[in-house]
Amino acid sequence: MLTTLKGSAGALLLSGASLTAPLALATEVTIACGPGGDSDMCPELAQQWAEQSGNRVNVISTPNDTTEKLSLYQQLLSSGSSDIDVLIVDMAWPGLLDDHLVDLSRYLPNDATEGFFPALIDNGTVEGRLVAIPWYTDAGVLYYRKDLLEKYDQQVPETWQQLTETARTIQAAERDAGNADFWGYSFQGRAYEGLTCNALEWVASQGGGTLVDDAGEVTIDNSHAAQALDLAASWIGSIAPEGALNHTEEESRGLFQSGNALFLRNWPYVWKLSQAEGSPVAGKVGMAPLPHGSQGESRATLGGWNLAVSRYSEHPQAAAELVAYITAAPQQKVHAMKMGRNPTIERLYQDDEVLASNPSMGELYEALRTGVARPASVTGDAYARVSNAFFNRTHRVLSGEETGTQAVEALGKELERIGRRGW
Structure with missing residues (x-):
């Protein structure tokens, strides 16, 4: 099912598809992923969560251009739109968007960020509020x-x-x-x-x-x-x-x-x-x-992408659980092995299977740790x-x-x- 948002912000959206589990009363969560294509595992992982949780996921593809993506989010969020529950956000955006994002620590267990690079969790924390959880990180x-x-x-x-x-x-x-x-x-x-x-x-x-x-x-x-x-x-x-x-x-x-x-x-x-x-x-x-x-x-x-939940979401608990699922170690490991995406959980840089799939991953650790x-x-x-x-x-x-x-x-x-x- 293709999804179209109304208004000028909706015109920037590329496409959408409904990923559903076979439960009539399931909660539907809408997630804004990347531009789609072979390098974007977001829809696949969202589908896995839907199947395991019994909920439904509606996937929206957003522009590849990061500036256009930010403009889209700002239009939607400034209008208080509930059209998107989960957003994929650049690591430079938590401070820009924090007023529009929920404190994920209110919906997730205390150990939800255990094992992540502390600096990346700090980057997603604004004035004591955990507004974004790092999914994968980058360095040029x-x-x-x-x-x-x-x-x-x-x-x-x-x-x-x-x-x-x-x-x-x-x-x-x-x-x-x-x-x-x-x-x-x-x-x-x-x-x-x-x-x-x-x-x-x-x-x-x-x-x-x-x-x-x-x-x-x-x-x-x-x-x-x-x-x-x-x-x-x-x-x-x-x-x-x-x-x-x-x-x-x-x-x-x-x-x-x-x-x-x-x-x-x-x-x-x-x-x-x-x-x-x-x-x-x-x-x-x-x-x-x-x-x-x-x-x-x-x-x-340093680059990378986080997942966040809009404070205008009608289903913040389910949305936060989707964020936690996609950013959890098992999913990050698959993401690293299939797509070469750099994990935000430190121990995965010593994982034999991750290193076997991408020997360069270990070499990148220092660049990620000392990047600008x-x-x-x-x-x-x-x-x-x-x-x-x-x-x-x-x-x-x-x-x-x-x-x-x-x-x-x-x-x-x-x-x-x-x-x-x-x-």
């Missing part, structure tokens, strides 16, 4: 074609400049060999939250700070940040296609997994998909820490405006409309205005 990583590096006697790059030079060299060689569609680097360049994640890695790994520091001071207006953005702009039309300016995670993965890119910046979920049967690059892909600038060290933006967080906690409700300002200015640099120096100067002033009365 570099994928590369190990067969091509070997073919052309090149090393995995440790700096962004090395990546640029290696990508240019191998791209030219592959095109000379007949692959006119081959590119050196694929990344997420669209003006959305994904570009914030990419750009934060460029800036932080060049010694340019994190936009706003832990004390709430705006730090972006500096030469290291400007240099990082200028280098990234040099990639467009050179080692990355013009189309990268509109690429999100899936478009950038598609370019790489089709065999038409040497390097890819993306999240850990790509590993499992790249190795799947039928993948043109299966067995040819390596994974490494992201490069760094001459003035810094590798920094991976977006300044969502310190900027609170203003984070959406902070990120929007950052990715829009970055996009202007990538598009050739501004230089890095112009962008960071303007961005610094804009962020000062946003935080003038305190975050």
Whole structure:
């Protein structure tokens, strides 16, 4: 059964399907999952819960673009809509949406968050209220074609400049060999939250700070940040296609997994998909820490998704139980093994079956533990405006409309205005 929500917010929803158990009096819970497709296990796990609990689940697919997803949620929640009970929310959103989310600790046992990374539980806790439980976590990583590096006697790059030079060299060689569609680097360049994640890695790994520091001071207006953005702009039309300016995670993965890119910046979920049967690059892909600038060290933006319950839900108890089921260790283990998603429960990083299915999982543990967080906690409700300002200015640099120096100067002033009365 397809589900359609009324109003402008409903127009952003992609599709929905009713997943039901054979009980006439079952409670129906609606969950907003991801965009659907092979990389989204949310509908499958929701169906399992429905079958085991005797309840019914209505699954709504939301936009892949994280900025569009947040806009959808804000429209629905600000109107007090009860159309969605369970929401999948980015780790940067609990502070933005907390007024609209229930305190899950009121509906779940005291040990519901036992064994999770403490920092991730802290991230989902706002003013003592547990508003989100982490489902899977992420950190940006570099994928590369190990067969091509070997073919052309090149090393995995440790700096962004090395990546640029290696990508240019191998791209030219592959095109000379007949692959006119081959590119050196694929990344997420669209003006959305994904570009914030990419750009934060460029800036932080060049010694340019994190936009706003832990004390709430705006730090972006500096030469290291400007240099990082200028280098990234040099990639467009050179080692990355013009189309990268509109690429999100899936478009950038598609370019790489089709065999038409040497390097890819993306999240850990790509590993499992790249190795799947039928993948043109299966067995040819390596994974490494992201490069760094001459003035810094590798920094991976932390990402990931949580599950939360709308305070406008008519069935908060059942909704909270669905959240607990999907985020429980057995389901996280299956999610890790089938989709390569990084668990939020620490002990799963020592699980033999998880590591056997994805040997890189253990290597990612340190990157996840030491990654760079977006300044969502310190900027609170203003984070959406902070990120929007950052990715829009970055996009202007990538598009050739501004230089890095112009962008960071303007961005610094804009962020000062946003935080003038305190975050």
